[in-house]
Amino acid sequence: MNDVASWTLTEVATALRDRTVSSVELTSALLDRIAAWNGVVNAFVAVEAETALAAAKAADAARAAGQPIGPLAGIPLAHKDMYDRAGVVTGCGSRIRAGHVATETATVMARLEAAGALHLGRLNMSEFALGPTGLNAHHGRACNPWDPAVVTGGSSSGSGAAVAAGLAYGALGSDTGGSIRLPSAICGIAGLKPTQGRVSRHGVMPLSFSQDCVGPMAPTVEDVALLYGVIAGADPKDPTASTRPVTVPKVRSRLDGVRIGLSDWTGADFDGLTASAHADARRILEGLGATVVSVEMPDPMALGELSNVVAMTEAAAIHMDWLSTRPEDYGDQVRARLRQGLTVPAALYLRAIQMRTVLVGRIVEEVFGRCDVVMLPVLPFVPPTSAEMDGDPAGGAAVPRMVAVMARFTRPISYLGLPGLSVPIGRSHGNLPIGMQLVGRPFDEAGILSVGMAFERAAGSKRLLPALPA
């Protein structure tokens, strides 16, 4: 048997269906790998070996007995530590919620379980999902498996590190300003931030209720599409979840008739390697028959500031009581950022909320009137080291600038509520991943997934696994 850790989620689903591998074999192999790797990447804050193996045995037995099973039956996954499961701790990367035991299961967890997925454990994350690098004052930061000195991106840091290192076949992250797209791009996997309201948030830790999105992260876009089809859709327990039907596209061999919008969002720090990878990706898309057109997007920095105003104000409202009663239990940087949210005038917050309706209407008309999918960078430079980005853990004046730099091309899409897909497109000289971002119309996840899947097939993308450092 080949090294099962190098398989994609889709390959694993096929192998289980064909009975060329068992869930117990897969789960045991990943648990062994977690034991070897977690000291390096710090992706898991808790491993649930016994329950995972018991669930794997049950899945194998159900399959052998010919019982009805779901599309993820027996597949080991792990998720950001902010999704409630009844009777299990949801720590939210924090000291404040470290002992919190949920009484109900989040809708997305229930849907994954109903589809047969197994839980390997709880994954590291930025404290309360606040931070684009993955810094965590309580658990320590998750480290990038391609170079532990490099950030994973955040806030779904453990999700990015675990999937990239081959410790899980997929993971849920959450994205309020880039928290799925950044770690996906920086760790070299695929990740989808769905449209605002596409996926239920019942039982999910809130950060900014106007911008929070739940989404999948996995080795390939095809894997992400599989997970997306399981978790998306209406939920009576979440009145903000859309009732629009969910479409999961099939892989296309051609993109004839598809218009790709190329924006001028780059900037002075758009480095040569990243630009070159994007140019190559553009050529591949054109080779598939897509037409590339230029589009003008609003100033990303202005959109990012509006996103920040909304996110920090809503986060401060959620955390106001703990900020007052347990300030010492927050990491310094997180506490400082939440306190900044308390300073935003109510009128400014409401104006920022109002303006996004105006701005998204303009973008749908002016940008998506000219194209079907917009292609953007996720990050304008190769992944930086933690030393470069986390130099001010106390939350000083450098932090807002760091956040603005890291999330320059992701926060605007969160503010607008549009779907965004991170797709691996290349490697830097140091073998660090580079990703592109495909953005679609509201609720057009099918469009961006379709382009992403066609791209990865045409590019001959293979799942790569990092080598364990000596």
Place this chain on the structure above:
Amino acid sequence: MDDSVTRAWGALIDRMSGGGDADAAIMAAQLERAATLLDRPAIDPGSLFTLEPSSYPAALDRLAGSDAGGEAGR
């Protein structure tokens, strides 16, 4: 923005957030940025009279149309 407003605001936030090590410089910068945004005539203010915050999910749904997706999703 008037310094006295910034100072008073800082003191208020300090009390609300448990006191101690509030970074007044960051708060002042945040207020300054907020004031700049409020001053920026990004859109016709008149259009804001027709918008309420709760309308956003409906706006996205309307903008998606009856058949979400163009050529790319087919």
